[in-house]
Amino acid sequence: MKCVKPLLLASAIASSMFVQADELNKVLLSSDKINQSASASQQKIDGIADTMQTRLQQYKTLNKEIDGLAIYNNQLSKQVNNQLTELDNLAKSMDDVAIIERQITPLMLRMIAGLEQFVALDVPFLADERSQRVATLKSMMDRADIASSEKFRRVLEAYQVEVDYGRTIEAYTSLLEVAGKEREVDFLRVGRLDLIYLTRDGKQAGIWNKETKQFQDLPDSNISQINKALRIARKQLAPDMLTLPVQAAE
The missing domain is CATH 1.10.8 (Helicase, Ruva Protein; domain 3)
Incomplete structure (x- = not known):
């Protein structure tokens, strides 16, 4: 009978410890659930914060686009008005x-x-x-x-x-009636001052008379200069001084 009390006391202590351990487990389990719930809530908060930040950036971007579109529309309006004026x-x-x-x-x-x-x-x-x-x-x-x-x-x-x-010199070949016969001659035009011809055999030359509207004969002394002028006009000779008959201005 002397050993009963210690056994009962030990049993009571063990039972109390078991109850405390069980309650502690419950507390720990509740703490884990709270931590998990807090972590999930924090994740939700972080997600909401990220979403808000993204939307804020989108809002700022849209505002910039709206400002740009407003400027663009204003410029287009000016262009349209100018085009209407041009029309x-x-x-x-x-x-x-x-x-x-x-x-x-x-x-x-x-x-x-x-x-x-x-x-x-x-x-x-x-x-x-x-x-x-x-x-x-x-x-x-x-x-x-x-x-x-x-x-x-x-x-x-x-x-x-x-x-x-009126400001060029030219040589060309054509037909002309000379002494009653149609002959091939070389013409020399000096601006509008002179129109001179020289037969292809180089023996006869003439000049256009503006008053009589006919060609008149030139002396043989002019033939060498006419030949030289024809070669210059055809770029067969370098430009040089020429002595040609010129009709006096009225």
Whole structure:
């Protein structure tokens, strides 16, 4: 009987320790659950924070795009307004072009008629070529497939060719009636001052007389200089001083 109390005490202590251990396990288990729940909550918080940060960046990016689009739209509006102004100006210009086109056709016809008269009254060099140029211009004016601008360009081009004749020297071969016979001769044109011919045998020369509208004979003393001038005009000799007959200006 003396050993009962210690055994009971030991049993009670063991039982108490078992209960405490069980409660401790429960506390630890609850702590783990709390930690797991806290970790899950923290992950959710981190995820929400990341999502908010991403959306904030997207918001800032969208704001920049909106600002850029506003500037772009403003610039486009200015361009559209300028284009509308240009369209108005073009419409007015088209009206003006129609008026100018109605006026320029009679002008070109007068220019061609003037050119034809000028060629007929001028020194008769390259007569066939120049007459054909005028005839081509007159035929061109009747064509509907050529724009007025192109017609005007060609008329001005013909005038420019005539202007260039006055400041160049040229040699060419053609037929001419000499002493009642048609002969092949070399022509020398010095601007519009002189039109001189020399027969191919080099024995006879003549010069165009602007008053009589005929060729008149030149003395044999001029033939050597005429030959030299012909070679210079054909670029067979270097430019040099020449002594040629020149009709005095009125």
